[in-house]
Amino acid sequence: MEYTPISPFMRPISHAHLRVVETPEASVPGKPINKWEILRELSKAQAGFGVTERDLTVLQGLLSFFPDDALGGNAEMIVFPSNKAICERLNGMPCSTMRRHLSRLVDAGLLVRRDSPNGKRYVRKHGEERVAFGFDLSPLYCRAEEIARAAEAVRESEERVRRLREVVSLMRRDLAALAEFGEDLQPGLGLWDQMRDMAALTARALRRKFSLADLRQHQLELERLLDTARNVIDGSETEEMDTNDAQSGRHHHNTNKESIDLEPGLEKAGAASGSQSSELCDSDDGMGSMDLRQLPKIPLHLVVTSCPALKTFYDGEVRHWHQLYDAASHVRPAMGISVSAWEEAQRCMGPEQASIVVAAILERFAEIRSPGGYLRALTAKAAAGEFSCGPMVMALIGRRSYTLNSC
Numbered sequence: 001m002e003y004t005p006i007s008p009f010m011r012p013i014s015h016a017h018l019r020v021v022e023t024p025e026a027s028v029p030g031k032p033i034n035k036w037e038i039l040r041e042l043s044k045a046q047a048g049f050g051v052t053e054r055d056l057t058v059l060q061g062l063l064s065f066f067p068d069d070a071l072g073g074n075a076e077m078i079v080f081p082s083n084k085a086i087c088e089r090l091n092g093m094p095c096s097t098m099r100r101h102l103s104r105l106v107d108a109g110l111l112v113r114r115d116s117p118n119g120k121r122y123v124r125k126h127g128e129e130r131v132a133f134g135f136d137l138s139p140l141y142c143r144a145e146e147i148a149r150a151a152e153a154v155r156e157s158e159e160r161v162r163r164l165r166e167v168v169s170l171m172r173r174d175l176a177a178l179a180e181f182g183e184d185l186q187p188g189l190g191l192w193d194q195m196r197d198m199a200a201l202t203a204r205a206l207r208r209k210f211s212l213a214d215l216r217q218h219q220l221e222l223e224r225l226l227d228t229a230r231n232v233i234d235g236s237e238t239e240e241m242d243t244n245d246a247q248s249g250r251h252h253h254n255t256n257k258e259s260i261d262l263e264p265g266l267e268k269a270g271a272a273s274g275s276q277s278s279e280l281c282d283s284d285d286g287m288g289s290m291d292l293r294q295l296p297k298i299p300l301h302l303v304v305t306s307c308p309a310l311k312t313f314y315d316g317e318v319r320h321w322h323q324l325y326d327a328a329s330h331v332r333p334a335m336g337i338s339v340s341a342w343e344e345a346q347r348c349m350g351p352e353q354a355s356i357v358v359a360a361i362l363e364r365f366a367e368i369r370s371p372g373g374y375l376r377a378l379t380a381k382a383a384a385g386e387f388s389c390g391p392m393v394m395a396l397i398g399r400r401s402y403t404l405n406s407c
Contacts, residue, residue, distance in 0.1 A: 032070035045150035080121035080134030112136040170322040306396040328355035
């Protein structure tokens with residue numbers, strides 16, 4: 001057709017009609033694009049284009065009238081169904097509702113009305129020339145790259161929120177466990193009640209959908225309390241740790257074994273704790289049940305001191321349990337430990353104890369023939385209720401003390 005109309009039939013013209021009079025060829029994608037793929041991307045980025053799910057349902061109905069799966073190429077992208085046909089395709093949507101959603105799609109610049117002189121929608125051929133009046137889908141095709149970029153930005157934002165939400169959940173769990181541990185060390189300290197209250201409030205808040213800014217605010221508050229608790233607990237444990245180091249040093253000084261067993265025999269009292277770990281191994285079904293598992297009854301500072309090799313292979317700080325978990329996840333592939341062995345250890349031991357075991361295996365890496373097999377063996381002990389990481393860490397500290405005294 002020699003002239004392309006821009007005004008709708010018996011409707012006022014708007015800036016939306018003027019914006020898409022003619023799209024320069026340079027801005028049009030060079031290859032056909034699957035119409036359903038564009039619709040999926042637009043569904044992800046709908047907020048950025050000011051459209052709703054119902055608007056996209058109408059757009060989906062219009063796309064179904066386009067005969068090809070791909071938009072673009074040399075094909076004309078005008079569909080010309082009647083209002084009745086569109087409503088039938090939309091499972092009986094009222095005509096007034098359908099027209100309202102069509103107007104929103106036009107205002108968003110995703111459709112253009114190409115109305116005939118009498119407002120009807122049809123196609124007519126004049127020799128080789130084909131003239132169609134209806135809804136032009138070319139703006140949707142021309143904005144395909146813009147839609148794809150917006151959808152990717154939404155996915156990246158959602159992934160950042162998901163990761164930060166996991167971190168806040170782990171920090172909340174650490175806070176609750178440290179409150180119980182600190183209560184045993186220094187009963188009656190008001191800090192522990194404050195930590196328990198914050199953990200409970202955070203757990204309740206995480207049931208809602210949070211923005212990235214809200215999650216960062218929770219993270220900062222939890223981090224402050226965790227640092228305070230760590231300083232208090234580490235300060236109260238210093239004298240006890242010095243005594244344990246000296247006792248472990250004397251013990252290893254008197255032994256003639258050249259190789260120290262990384263997992264000594266456990267006392268009967270540890271069986272109950274192991275039994276609980278076994279039950280969690282069978283019933284753990286995600287973050288909710290993992291939150292019921294308590295942290296290891298051993299200060300994180302003691303674990304880091306006993307495993308100095310971890311700092312050699314991991315540059316980040318290890319001041320909280322979730323940071324130890326990140327470090328263990330970082331060094332695990334280089335140690336030859338499979339994903340399945342790592343996940344099974346987390347299910348049976350808990351993420352914290354599994355991270356301690358990986359750090360301890362790294363410390364004795366040169367002496368362990370199969371780190372993955374050794375981790376599976378300890379996982380089996382945990383499942384049977386016969387494992388605790390406490391003796392393992394104390395053995396490493398005693399071994400380190402003996403080495404320093406020998407020098």
